[in-house]
Amino acid sequence: MLKKNQKLNQWLWKWHFIAGLISLPFVILLAITGGIYLFKDAYDAPRQEHIKVVEVNGNAKSYQEQWDLAKPLLHKPPFTMVVPTKPNQATQFTSGMFSHKNSVYIDPYEGKVAGKISPKDSDMYKVRKLHGELLLGTFGTKIVELIASWMFVLIITGIYVFWPSKKQGLKGFFTIRFKQGKRTLFRDLHSVLGFWISILLLMTLAGGMPWTDVFGDSFKWVQKVTNTGYPKTWTARGLKSNNSGVAIALDDMVKQAQSMNLKGEVNIGLPVGKKGVYSIYNTTFDLGAQKRFHFDQFTGKQLVNHNWEDVGILMRGRMWFMAFHQGQFGTWNWLLMIGVAILLTFISLAALISYFKRKPSGKWGVPKVPKSFKAGYGILVLIGILGVLFPLFGISVILILIIEFFRKKQRLLIT
Template sequence: MFKKDNKLNQWLWKWHFIAGVISLPFVILLAITGGIYLFKDTYEAPKQAHIKVVTVEGEAMSYQEQWQLAKPSLHKAPNTMEVPTEANQATAFTSGMFSHKNSVYVNPYKGEVTGRISPKDSDMNTVRKLHGELLLGKFGTKIVELIASWLFVLIITGIYVFWPGKKEGIKGFFRVRFKQGKRILFRDLHTVFGFWISVLLLMTLAGGMPWTDVFGSSFKWVQGVTNTGFPKTWDARGLKSNVDGNAISLDEMVKLAKAMDLKGEVSIGLPKDENGVYSIFNTTFDLGAQKRFHFDQYSGKQLVNHNWEDVGILMRGRMWFMAFHQGQFGTWNWVLMITVAVLLAFIAIAALISYLKRKPDKKWGTPKVPSQFKAGYGVMGFIVLLGIVFPLFGASVLVIALVEFFRKRTKKEQALI
């Protein structure tokens, strides 16, 4: 235990309060939508079964023929094909990436397209957009980024303010007072549960920040400058096949991909044109097992291959936290994220109830700070650092500081009148 500075504690409590007022209503929404989105695969599987699952009957047509069959069903030529792992699995051909991704599924026995799936048309995509941009497009994305930035402040200041003093000791980390009124009860529930999941909340936030506009763009820029992102040829950029004779069939590449026995979902990158290359890669959240191979589409010669170790440190960290954020490391991770979502919503609601119980009529009830108190250089330096790392947070602090400055100035002028 350490002795806290009471004046600093009051000052941090004030900023914790401000951060809470700014973020709590949104935090509840983000926690609920994030928790719902974790059920995406379970929700969509039965709805998509009639497209993805086929009846095994007769002999399957070649992958080369299926490729040709899929092309007219997509607006753009397919760039990847997922290698089926079961006999009753329709073959998926995909064009585009992220929000522009479209997949068509081919029944290899009947030689027909079973259907088309685009993530942007699903119910869960609406949930994702509500979670990531409040259904407000780019403007909403920036609001969510601002809220997430303030959440870092909320958590860090909350840990300091909650930290028990010497008199309370270890018991202070677990104390919930049930008999001192609802305000105290909900305050204790908020602080105790909030403290014990604070590290998990910081990790979850770290996993969400790469999707943001301002911070995300800055992070990518740093990756580029420090050369700590993906290798340039990770996605076959800059690689070309030597046009010579007939191209290797897709069936030969599938046979090679199966022989590699790669972990997870295996896909084949399809040549875009006569100079394009074939790629074989796997998608697995055992990140260390991810591999990529690129081949000349005529000779079959391997042009380059990459392991996870070839990926820069910042990109590896980014991908790990993003996967953690989505609960994709297995059952333990999924259960952990569900728990975090439920507890985050609970502690936010508990804080709101506690605040409403103590809030004076017609006032915000902002905690008072001794007028003579001035934050030290270390604290101010930390705020400046946060403002640089999270630019929208920095901009909002400047706005708050200006409002506070003019409010005090107006009070002084009125006092002189």
């Protein structure tokens, strides 16, 4: 068992306490909204069925005709089409990406628009915005990133503070004292359950950080510098068709895509302009099965193709953790994320209840640290690494140190 330095333990407990007190209300909100958002597909499916599902009636229009119908209905030229897998499936044409994504669905039998769908039309979009930016725009994303950064500190310090002494032994990892009052009970529930889901919490946080502004942009920069992101031609960037003759009909590309037996949802990237290319690719959370093929729109010649192995290691890791964060690796992953959301909410509430049970009247009840304690070089290096890795955390630590410096100076002047 770990032999703990008691002064260090008190110092870490103090910062665990302060960071938790500030961030827990936000953590509870993020856990609840994240848990709700996991039900997005189940919530949206029945509300979108009247658009996505059509009645099979006679012969379907060609995909080329459907594409022509979709073009004037989107603000930008549609650049992807989802290859239908069922006869009663409306054909989806999409322009834009992420929150700017717009899809129009064509009834192939009636030759008319079945409906339009944009992420902004769903109630779940508001939940996502609340989860990712607290409905405060870019300022809100900075707050969420700061809270997420401090959560890494909360988890690391929490593990050290909780770690049982030699006297407690292995049973200390499981002991919850039910008969020593509510304060002790909720403290134990917070610490024991928190310890056992700490790895899952770190993995979940790792999956959320790429969406942040400062860390996310820094991570993308590292990918670019180290050439560990997507290959340049993954999205057909830099590829051009030879502008000669008549372009291949979309129907021919659909047949080509269907013959490939790709896993998951199969998409066709549509050429924009005479220099644009056709692309065939699949979206599946079996990441290793993702493939991309790019073709000259006039000759049908394959220009380049990519497998998942062509993607750089940092991007592969990033996409894995992001998919894990969203519970997209199947039922087990979805249930695991639901469990994480519920347990994170519970242990956060347990911490607050335990705090209010111990809090002295009229005081914050911040744990005391011996005046003789000084953080060792190892701790300072760890803080420095975290500060560089999570810039907003680093800035907040500098601000705290500045405030502490002036507070001490003021106290000296008074005395």
